[in-house]
Amino acid sequence: xxxxxxxxxxxxxxxxxxxxxxxxxxxxxxxxxxxxxxxxxxxxxxxxxxxxxxxxxxxxxxxxxxxxxxxxxxxxxxxxxxxxxxxxxxxxxxxxxxxxxxxxxxxxxxxxxxxxxxxxxxxxxxxxxxxxxxxxxxxxxxxxxxxxxxxxxxxxxxxxxxxxxxxxxxxxxxxxxxxxxxxxxxxxxxxxxxxxxxxxxxxxxxxxxxxxxxxxxxxxxxxxxxxxxxxxxxxxxxxxxxxxxxxxxxxxxxxxxxxxxx
Numbered sequence: 001x002x003x004x005x006x007x008x009x010x011x012x013x014x015x016x017x018x019x020x021x022x023x024x025x026x027x028x029x030x031x032x033x034x035x036x037x038x039x040x041x042x043x044x045x046x047x048x049x050x051x052x053x054x055x056x057x058x059x060x061x062x063x064x065x066x067x068x069x070x071x072x073x074x075x076x077x078x079x080x081x082x083x084x085x086x087x088x089x090x091x092x093x094x095x096x097x098x099x100x101x102x103x104x105x106x107x108x109x110x111x112x113x114x115x116x117x118x119x120x121x122x123x124x125x126x127x128x129x130x131x132x133x134x135x136x137x138x139x140x141x142x143x144x145x146x147x148x149x150x151x152x153x154x155x156x157x158x159x160x161x162x163x164x165x166x167x168x169x170x171x172x173x174x175x176x177x178x179x180x181x182x183x184x185x186x187x188x189x190x191x192x193x194x195x196x197x198x199x200x201x202x203x204x205x206x207x208x209x210x211x212x213x214x215x216x217x218x219x220x221x222x223x224x225x226x227x228x229x230x231x232x233x234x235x236x237x238x239x240x241x242x243x244x245x246x247x248x249x250x251x252x253x254x255x256x257x258x259x260x261x262x
Contacts, residue, residue: 059147065096072214082134084214086122089132100145107145130228150222153261155247158182196248199240
């Protein structure tokens, strides 16, 4: 049935050690939708666009260990606030936030927060307004491994090339390039979606439909999206991934954090 939504609990095959001293073998909360039956992907969407991130690529990237049960990604948008998906934090009690882990274990910094905000119009059935904010218990000191990402001053357009970080292992992040689809094309694949969603294609089979729930969609130092849902068939079959469109929520972010595009 088109538009059917389920919650995909995929296990992250990470063998490193988190700041809590537990292996990174945690399920993701990534929801999936069944594509429209008539849609068939075309083209070769293998992992030829994947490359290793450079040392300065992802200082804003964090891992959220939620209720000692789930794992999500998120982005520091200031020294106090993490931007992530509502489906990550919905019903949660706390999150352990690991910063700097994209670089090496020595650069890790961990804080635990019970202070977070899920968008008041988040709908777990339609997956609309899939955005949340987590406040750090105290401001973090930025350094070469930990920093913030900007918010966009303009929206995405079809054909834009973006970047998605994918945790291939602790302290190893791949940069997966992705092309923005028009919402018309996205609707033809997933059925009804609203303008607060943006879809991308050409993610590799290692992409965020497996583990990177809440991951940023970014380019030129700004984050344009938050990983929201994938296809029940899987991104490795050539189906796109849907992201929450950050530009659509700039007023909401500013109201709660004071953070604006620079």
